[in-house]
Amino acid sequence: MQPPVVNVTDCCLFLCSLKQSKSAVRLKEDMKKIATLPLNKQREATCRKVFGVSLQVLQQQGFTKNGIPLLVWNTVEYLTQHGLTQEGLFRVNGNMKMVDQLRLKYERGEExxxxxxxxxxxxxxxxKLFLRELPDGVITSTLHPRFIQLYQDTRNDAEKENNLKELIKELPDSHYCLLKYLCQFLKRVAEHHMENRMNVFNLATIFGPSCFHGCLN
Incomplete structure (x- = not known):
């Protein structure tokens, strides 16, 4: 007795329906799990992107504290407590495996x-990695030409300083808050330059490219 002939089309339809059925079951189970989570855990389960995301999106998703990205807030608080006198702070690279692990934890929404x-x-x-991967720099690309023009201006320093303050105010709120927060922190780092060997010039050399994405392209 010959085995029954199986129609290829029917077989494909069966496999597709089986796959859809299994996917539907998995989706239903996942939705049940998400529904039982607290609201903050639901947010972490559904949206975990932290790096390479605009400051505005991070703010909309609630991943900020006092207008500052949570990762920046956490790292600055930690470095303020433990790193101000660390020699070569920001100049000496950390353990890349550890950095990758930390990044993965933030991306997964883990504590x-x-x-x-x-x-x-x-x-x-x-x-530094977080700042480098921002889609637009802390100083937005639209303002780059005006910042460069101001830097090249030959007028007296007092007038340039006033113009700089006015120009900074044109930054989007999220960028302005982050720039102000970083400057306040880096000022404290520079105040310990005798211990950490990181004066204003050294810090500007490191953070300049992170703040001015694409400025020299």
């Missing part, structure tokens, strides 16, 4: 305890 999970140099590298 990160920097005091337990990291060291000063790795946290500093994580902060």
């Amino acid at each position: 990160v305890e920097l005091a337990k999970d990291a060291d000063v140099c790795s946290v500093a590298s994580l902060l």
Whole structure:
């Protein structure tokens, strides 16, 4: 007795329906799990992108504190407590494996305890990485030409300083808050330059490219 002939089309339809059925079951189960999570856990489960996301999107998703991205807030707080006197702060790269692990935890929405999970140099590298991967720099690309023009201006320093203050005010709120927060922190770092060997010039050399994405392209 010959085996029954199986129509290829029918077989494909069966496999597709089976796959859809399994997917539907998995989706239903996942939705049940999400529904039982607290609201903050639901947000983490559905949206975990942290790096390479605009400041505005991070703010809309609630991944900020006092207008500052949570990752920046956490790393700056940690470095303020543990890293101000670290020699070569921001100049010496951290352990890249540790940096990748920290990044993955933030991307997954996992709880990160920097005091337990990291060291000063790795946290500093994580902060630099976050800033480098912003879609637009802390200083938005639309304002780059005017900042360069102001830098090249030959007028007296007092007038340039006033013009700089006015220009900075034109930044979007999220960028303005981040720039102000970073400057306040880096000022504290520079105040310890005798210990950490990071004066204003050294810090500007490191953070300039992160703040001015594409400025020299």
